[in-house]
Amino acid sequence: MSHMTTHQHDVIIIGGGGAGLRAAIAIAEENPSFSVACVSKVYPMRSHTVTAEGGAAAVIKPNDSLEDHIYDTISGADWLADQDAVEYFVNRAPSEMIQLEHWGCPWSRMADGTVAVRPFGGMKIERTWFAADKTGFHMLHSLFQTTLKYGNIVRYDEHFASKLLLDDEGRCRGCAAIELRTGTVRSIVGKSVIICTGGAGKAFPFTTNGAIKTGDGMAMAYQAGVALKDMEFIQYHPTGLPGTGILITEASRGEGGILVNKDGYRYLQDYDLGEALDVGDPRHPQKRAMELGPRDKLSQCFIKEKNAGRTIETKDGHAVHLDLRHLGKAKIDKRIPFVRELARNYAGIDPVHQPIPVRPVVHYVMGGIDVDSNSATNIPGLYAAGECACVSINGANRLGSNSLTELLVFGAQAGTHAARFAMDNPDYDVSGLEAQTADEGERIRRTYFSVRARSGTERIAVLRNELHDAMEDGAGIYRDADSLDAACNKIAELRDRYANVTLDDQSNCFNTELTAALELSSLLDVAESMAHSARERTESRGSHQRLDHPDRNDNDFLAHSLAFRTGVGGAPRIEYRPVTITRWPPGERTYGADSGLKRPADETGAAGEPS
Amino acid sequence: MANNGKITLEIFRYHPETDSEPRYQSYEVPYNEDWVVLDAINWIKDHIDGTVTHRWSCRMGVCGSCGMMVNGEPKLTCAAFLKDYHPRAVKVEPLVNFPVERDLVVAMDGFMDKLDAVKPYIIRDDVNDTSEGEYRQSPAELARYKQFSMCINCMLCYAACPVVGHEEEFLGPAALALGHRYNKDSRDEGQSERMEVMLSDEAMWGCTFVGECSVVCPKHVDPAGAIQQAKAMGAQEYFKGFVMPRGAGE
Numbered sequence: 001m002s003h004m005t006t007h008q009h010d011v012i013i014i015g016g017g018g019a020g021l022r023a024a025i026a027i028a029e030e031n032p033s034f035s036v037a038c039v040s041k042v043y044p045m046r047s048h049t050v051t052a053e054g055g056a057a058a059v060i061k062p063n064d065s066l067e068d069h070i071y072d073t074i075s076g077a078d079w080l081a082d083q084d085a086v087e088y089f090v091n092r093a094p095s096e097m098i099q100l101e102h103w104g105c106p107w108s109r110m111a112d113g114t115v116a117v118r119p120f121g122g123m124k125i126e127r128t129w130f131a132a133d134k135t136g137f138h139m140l141h142s143l144f145q146t147t148l149k150y151g152n153i154v155r156y157d158e159h160f161a162s163k164l165l166l167d168d169e170g171r172c173r174g175c176a177a178i179e180l181r182t183g184t185v186r187s188i189v190g191k192s193v194i195i196c197t198g199g200a201g202k203a204f205p206f207t208t209n210g211a212i213k214t215g216d217g218m219a220m221a222y223q224a225g226v227a228l229k230d231m232e233f234i235q236y237h238p239t240g241l242p243g244t245g246i247l248i249t250e251a252s253r254g255e256g257g258i259l260v261n262k263d264g265y266r267y268l269q270d271y272d273l274g275e276a277l278d279v280g281d282p283r284h285p286q287k288r289a290m291e292l293g294p295r296d297k298l299s300q301c302f303i304k305e306k307n308a309g310r311t312i313e314t315k316d317g318h319a320v321h322l323d324l325r326h327l328g329k330a331k332i333d334k335r336i337p338f339v340r341e342l343a344r345n346y347a348g349i350d351p352v353h354q355p356i357p358v359r360p361v362v363h364y365v366m367g368g369i370d371v372d373s374n375s376a377t378n379i380p381g382l383y384a385a386g387e388c389a390c391v392s393i394n395g396a397n398r399l400g401s402n403s404l405t406e407l408l409v410f411g412a413q414a415g416t417h418a419a420r421f422a423m424d425n426p427d428y429d430v431s432g433l434e435a436q437t438a439d440e441g442e443r444i445r446r447t448y449f450s451v452r453a454r455s456g457t458e459r460i461a462v463l464r465n466e467l468h469d470a471m472e473d474g475a476g477i478y479r480d481a482d483s484l485d486a487a488c489n490k491i492a493e494l495r496d497r498y499a500n501v502t503l504d505d506q507s508n509c510f511n512t513e514l515t516a517a518l519e520l521s522s523l524l525d526v527a528e529s530m531a532h533s534a535r536e537r538t539e540s541r542g543s544h545q546r547l548d549h550p551d552r553n554d555n556d557f558l559a560h561s562l563a564f565r566t567g568v569g570g571a572p573r574i575e576y577r578p579v580t581i582t583r584w585p586p587g588e589r590t591y592g593a594d595s596g597l598k599r600p601a602d603e604t605g606a607a608g609e610p611s
Numbered sequence: 612m613a614n615n616g617k618i619t620l621e622i623f624r625y626h627p628e629t630d631s632e633p634r635y636q637s638y639e640v641p642y643n644e645d646w647v648v649l650d651a652i653n654w655i656k657d658h659i660d661g662t663v664t665h666r667w668s669c670r671m672g673v674c675g676s677c678g679m680m681v682n683g684e685p686k687l688t689c690a691a692f693l694k695d696y697h698p699r700a701v702k703v704e705p706l707v708n709f710p711v712e713r714d715l716v717v718a719m720d721g722f723m724d725k726l727d728a729v730k731p732y733i734i735r736d737d738v739n740d741t742s743e744g745e746y747r748q749s750p751a752e753l754a755r756y757k758q759f760s761m762c763i764n765c766m767l768c769y770a771a772c773p774v775v776g777h778e779e780e781f782l783g784p785a786a787l788a789l790g791h792r793y794n795k796d797s798r799d800e801g802q803s804e805r806m807e808v809m810l811s812d813e814a815m816w817g818c819t820f821v822g823e824c825s826v827v828c829p830k831h832v833d834p835a836g837a838i839q840q841a842k843a844m845g846a847q848e849y850f851k852g853f854v855m856p857r858g859a860g861e
Contacts, residue, residue: 042666042668042676043719043723043764045674045675045763045764046666046668046674046675046676047674048668048669048674050669050673050674050675050763051669051671051673051674060745094741095741095742096741098741098744098745099741101745101746102733102738102739102741102745102746102798103732103733104732104733104793104796104798104799106753106756106757106760106796107745108753109748109749109750109753110750111749111750112747112749113747113748113749113752114744114745114747115745134673134761137673137763138760141760141762145726145731145732145789146732146733148726148727148730148731148732149730149732157719157723181712210668210669210670210674211667211668211669211670212668243645244645244670244671246670246671247671338673341672342671342672345672345690346671459657459661460657460661461657461658503661504660504661504662505661505662505664507626507628507629507662508628509626509627509628509712509713510664510712510713510714510716511664512656512664512665512666513656513661513662
């Protein structure tokens with residue numbers, strides 16, 4: 001590729017989604033003299049935060065309590081979350097959400113002008129703030145537009161970061177990034193770095209995730225020596241459209257939608273998720289029960305129904321029905337209009353008149369870059385926040401509507417701590433970093449544009465499809481030693497074959513085949529950590545269900561897995577770190593009648609029905 | 612149900628390093644009635660020609676990346692179904708009224724500058740501490756700007772607008788609708804500041820109310836309506852003499 005240029009700032013943020021933008025604002029506000037770089041492979045408003053639908057959780061109403069949000073999160077996580085981190089998260093959530101309200105987010109409102117909340121899965125009470133059913137879209141655009149206020153936030157749009165730069169003392173000082181427009185490899189350096197690059201659902205074939213969700217930041221950190229934590233925990237959202245995997249938000253069940261099998265039967269009642277109250281019953285939808293059970297359990301129930309022959313065969317595979325008809329057109333159009341738009345456009349179904357076929361779909365990676373509750377990694381000066389990071393507040397199963405809030409709480413946290421690090425460690429050697437960037441440019445040239453590379457025989461799409469099959473077959477909702485062995489072996493084979501990859505596109509300008517190749521490389525790293533971590537965890541917990549080890553084993557596995565890269569071609573080394581337990585000893589996860597509701601679920605805190 | 616023969620895509624190709632002129636290249640792809648135009652382009656890139664260059668991400672009509680001209684009309688290619696064109700060929704070109712970067716990718720710099728210009732953020736003198744809770748906003752107050760907050764920045768309206776192409780100073784439908792969205796937000800006091808930008812020269816007055824922007828908008832933002840309202844507000848501002856204390860405009 002072409003020659004390299006250096007750009008110097010104080011803090012470098014890689015990723016321009018919710019977490020990255022929140023971090024940028026935190027730094028810009030608290031340190032007006034700082035220059036903040038925001039490096040993103042897309043324009044920020046294209047980031048995947050934009051697709052989040054249902055809402056963001058934070059305690060705001062008088063009938064709710066921080067204690068309940070903490071307990072819901074910890075029990076939903078099957079006790080794999082660090083309880084000190086969850087407490088911090090829940091305590092900070094309300095002020096972060098109010099801050100975003102102050103920045104203009106168009107939250108849906110109650111008649112008295114306070115924000116409205118709706119129920120979500122696994123939550124004892126309604127505490128999910130929402131902007132109709134385009135919550136992520138509004139949050140992202142509000143954040144992005146707010147960043148335009150600050151002259152000290154400098155954007156590097158459509159710059160693909162491919163390598164972290166560390167100084168002689170091992171502190172992270174920037175990244176090498178390819179400017180897509182020209183192919184120039186830039187050295188973007190500063191005093192500290194935050195990774196906010198999102199998840200890696202694209203390791204799987206059937207996912208709600210957009211094309212850009214390829215785990216680039218996770219892979220960069222992994223390559224630099226940071227562990228990827230709890231990567232075996234992959235969330236299947238129970239209600240995606242067959243075929244496309246387009247998400248139908250949990251809010252559709254929060255508003256009262258029901259799931260039925262081919263006989264029209266609400267099958268969740270057969271799986272310890274509570275009683276099927278009539279949809280006209282004022283207690284419906286019941287919190288922490290039935291359709292408002294947690295995502296891991298609902299997705300697992302689907303597989304059991306399928307194995308029992310009670311799912312519906314569609315041209316795109318098995319499905320169940322999400323029935324919203326009893327909500328009526330007015331409520332659907334007011335509260336979940338995007339659901340109607342998506343179902344009509346992409347499934348040819350009008351949910352006002354017909355049930356929507358749905359099936360579980362890969363949605364979220366609970367695991368990620370190992371960080372503490374200051375968002376810090378083990379590399380000084382390197383921080384991470386959002387889906388790419390694992391604090392862990394999500395443990396073995398994330399509750400719906402906690403992830404959008406997590407972007408804000410830990411985006412801000414990462415910004416604050418990265419800025420402090422920058423103030424305390426101001427001096428670094430630019431030329432040493434430039435040399436690393438030059439090496440990275442040379443590596444890219446050699447790998448993709450040399451004579452050898454041009455004579456390669458492996459197409460990106462072929463390798464990617466084989467990876468998808470390996471992950472779906474080997475590391476899906478239910479796994480066992482054999483399926484995971486096969487996945488690990490296949491990933492090792494694909495790594496070998498990747499060395500022989502070839503690009504049709506040998507040019508510098510906007511080479512999206514090059515970025516696809518770099519993304520595939522990231523996915524191979526991430527998939528490797530997922531499959532190996534899953535193989536080593538010989539228990540079942542939350543979203544990680546081992547057919548050969550069906551029970552939870554707190555004696556051996558009340559611990560986070562840490563996957564370390566061991567070098568070219570080697571399998572990752574897996575270590576464990578105990579979960580931090582403070583006030584909530586591990587217990588049985590119960591939903592339905594036994595879910596331990598502490599107060600009447602329908603007691604509302606403010607003025608009547610949301611408008 | 613799925614495959615029923617083939618469909619032809621004629622794709623606009625232009626590479627600044629090697630081409631002096633754009634050209635068109637035809638590709639035959641499997642016809643699948645569930646596919647959108649974007650799926651067909653991705654199939655070409657994956658299986659036939661890795662040099663075909665386009666932007667995309669969410670494939671569900673909300674990230675705003677994949678706007679292109681499809682048979683001459685600005686469309687989100689993730690929402691344009693092959694079945695609406697089959698068996699005819701589908702011609703895919705970059706959005707008009709923008710400089711072409713390469714193939715189907717256009718330069719967005721000008722568009723981003725215009726978004727920035729309208730100060731699309733809450734401006735107010737007294738900022739409450741978060742401990743005081745949310746600003747109250749009634750459902751009726753929300754409804755006054757909600758529609759104008761739905762823009763996904765896909766830029767289809769700029770491709771449809773007859774003014775954008777020849778009047779550089781014109782801020783364009785999306786940016787004006789966004790400025791108007793904040794002017795109408797009950798939490799905001801920045802209308803005068805914003806109107807200084809929107810009322811300058813051809814920034815807004817260039818609009819001739821053709822209304823094509825609202826026709827092509829995939830999210831029903833109705834930028835033409837926003838501009839019409841903003842012009843009415845602007846006329847009032849004009850008579851009040853532009854520069855006013857914050858909050859006095861509404």
